[in-house]
Amino acid sequence: MLVSACLLGVACNHRGGSSPSTSVTALAADHRLLPVCPEVAGGLPTPRPAAELTAEGRVGTADGTDVTDLYRRGAEHAVAVAVAAGAAGAVLKARSPSCGCHRIYDGTHTRVLVDGDGVTAAALRAAGLPICSEEDLEGSGVLPWTVPGA
Numbered sequence: 305m306l307v308s309a310c311l312l313g314v315a316c317n318h319r320g321g322s323s324p325s326t327s328v329t330a331l332a333a334d335h336r337l338l339p340v341c342p343e344v345a346g347g348l349p350t351p352r353p354a355a356e357l358t359a360e361g362r363v364g365t366a367d368g369t370d371v372t373d374l375y376r377r378g379a380e381h382a383v384a385v386a387v388a389a390g391a392a393g394a395v396l397k398a399r400s401p402s403c404g405c406h407r408i409y410d411g412t413h414t415r416v417l418v419d420g421d422g423v424t425a426a427a428l429r430a431a432g433l434p435i436c437s438e439e440d441l442e443g444s445g446v447l448p449w450t451v452p453g454a
């Protein structure tokens with residue numbers, strides 16, 4: 305199972321912190337977890353300026369710097385790791401411009417959420433992997449794609 309590294313306690317997010325999730329770490333009881341941070345893998349430093357994905361498919365920081373290529377490189381790395389490992393799916397950090405699935409910020413840096421996937425989440429989904437966020441696990445601890453009819 306591919307997992308956003310920050311959910312396993314790796315201090316790799318844009319603030320230099322992590323977002324450990326007990327629901328995600330509990331998956332280690334019956335899954336092999338592969339931590340990946342696409343933004344670091346793409347070549348970005350930690351900490352780094354916050355960025356958002358726009359409706360035009362570009363990733364930019366609040367000061368207007370375009371970091372799309374680095375985000376795409378990180379997404380390619382995540383897909384390559386998932387394919388090489390034969391990952392059964394991915395559990396990804398909610399709302400990240402890389403890892404967010406279902407809902408992300410809209411690219412205006414005004415904390416507005418819209419439907420959509422981050423760059424890596426979209427690439428993993430396009431590669432055929434089922435994906436979910438840590439918030440999808442909270443409460444049940446069950447991977448959504450293992451639920452009949454989900």
Ligand code: SF4
Binds near residue numbers: 308
């Ligand atoms: S790119 Fe993904 S793994 Fe890396 S800090 Fe952001 S949400 Fe976490």
